[in-house]
Amino acid sequence: MVRAEDATASEDPNPAEPGDDEMTRESLSIEVVWKGTERYPLRVPKYATVISIKALLEELTEVDAGSQKLLGLIKGRLPSDTDTLAGLGIQDGARVRLVGTRAADRVQSRAGSSWQDGDQDDALAILDPGDADGAGGDYVEGEDRVVSTDWPAKLAQTISTAEVRIMHAPRAGRKLAVLDLDYTLFDCKNMSGNIVEMARPGLHEFLAAIYPYYDLIVWSQTRWHVVECKITLLGMVTHPRYKLTTALDISSMFTVRSVRGNRGVEHQVKALDFIWARFPGIYDRRNTIHIDDLGRNFALNPQNGLKIRAYKRSETSARTDTELYKLTRYLLAISPLPTLEYLNHAQWRSYR
Numbered sequence: 217m218v219r220a221e222d223a224t225a226s227e228d229p230n231p232a233e234p235g236d237d238e239m240t241r242e243s244l245s246i247e248v249v250w251k252g253t254e255r256y257p258l259r260v261p262k263y264a265t266v267i268s269i270k271a272l273l274e275e276l277t278e279v280d281a282g283s284q285k286l287l288g289l290i291k292g293r294l295p296s297d298t299d300t301l302a303g304l305g306i307q308d309g310a311r312v313r314l315v316g317t318r319a320a321d322r323v324q325s326r327a328g329s330s331w332q333d334g335d336q337d338d339a340l341a342i343l344d345p346g347d348a349d350g351a352g353g354d355y356v357e358g359e360d361r362v363v364s365t366d367w368p369a370k371l372a373q374t375i376s377t378a379e380v381r382i383m384h385a386p387r388a389g390r391k392l393a394v395l396d397l398d399y400t401l402f403d404c405k406n407m408s409g410n411i412v413e414m415a416r417p418g419l420h421e422f423l424a425a426i427y428p429y430y431d432l433i434v435w436s437q438t439r440w441h442v443v444e445c446k447i448t449l450l451g452m453v454t455h456p457r458y459k460l461t462t463a464l465d466i467s468s469m470f471t472v473r474s475v476r477g478n479r480g481v482e483h484q485v486k487a488l489d490f491i492w493a494r495f496p497g498i499y500d501r502r503n504t505i506h507i508d509d510l511g512r513n514f515a516l517n518p519q520n521g522l523k524i525r526a527y528k529r530s531e532t533s534a535r536t537d538t539e540l541y542k543l544t545r546y547l548l549a550i551s552p553l554p555t556l557e558y559l560n561h562a563q564w565r566s567y568r
């Protein structure tokens with residue numbers, strides 16, 4: 217699905233109006249029924265491919281996308297994974313049956329996935345429990361101190377094995393923004409709304425504004441085809457005003473043990489050393505900033521981390537969330553600095 221080169225040929229001929237992509241805005245509602253009783257209403261772009269629907273359903277049902285069968289999309293045969301809903305002639309309101317079994321061994325491995333993680337950490341991160349829409353309030357700045365000692369070996373192993381799919385080559389002299397996806401750039405929880413509408417307010421404007429100064433890498437704690445599906449449906453792969461260098465998935469992460477307060481926790485971490493090792497001489501601790509709603513993701517690189525409030529879409533937050541506008545101002549303000557390594561990003565809201 218992510219074929220950046222192919223996508224370039226079909227991109228919006230009028231780059232001055234990136235928000236007016238009809239392909240992105242036109243969406244269909246479909247209802248997926250699983251095991252006869254479980255219903256998943258989805259609202260997805262008309263051009264969504266069958267595999268992208270399967271990737272969303274994998275997040276919701278934990279049925280592996282590769283083993284899913286979707287019945288009712290087309291008469292008499294199973295659709296190809298690369299077919300689009302529009303191409304199959306799917307009508308708004310169509311009902312589709314999902315056949316597939318959750319792999320028993322996946323239940324355990326998903327216990328630490330982003331889906332549950334986000335919720336748990338948000339409970340810690342949000343000081344005022346009434347502030348669930350993220351519209352106000354302040355953070356408890358959680359300090360995660362890594363105590364496990366085997367992480368250098370895990371890092372080395374990850375550097376040597378994880379796949380990095382280059383979408384657009386790094387550009388000389390740019391700084392690097394590493395961007396978490398779930399709850400940082402969009403609300404991943406509710407798939408019954410059009411995924412485009414789940415984007416955090418100002419998403420594309422933010423990315424387009426910082427792109428002249430920063431290369432962009434998305435890093436999400438989920439599997440590759442889910443990351444790929446989300447960034448494609450959000451319109452981040454073919455946007456005329458910015459390009460992603462790459463998107464990293466959970467295979468580029470590993471587990472460490474940290475202490476926060478008196479509590480020990482095992483958690484996944486996004487070690488920037490992974491990126492620095494895979495892009496030697498290009499990205500380093502001086503030119504990289506990592507934006508995430510989970511502070512523990514930058515436990516190994518706390519100085520490079522900037523914690524953003526988790527975005528949970530609601531009627532209110534969709535109108536009032538201004539994090540990306542403030543972040544644009546901060547990133548543009550610090551972009552001329554020769555190095556970012558002496559900044560305390562915890563102060564980002566008050567930086568002038």
Ligand SMILES: [Mg+2]
Pocket residue numbers: 334396397398399400508509510
């Ligand atoms: Mg997140």
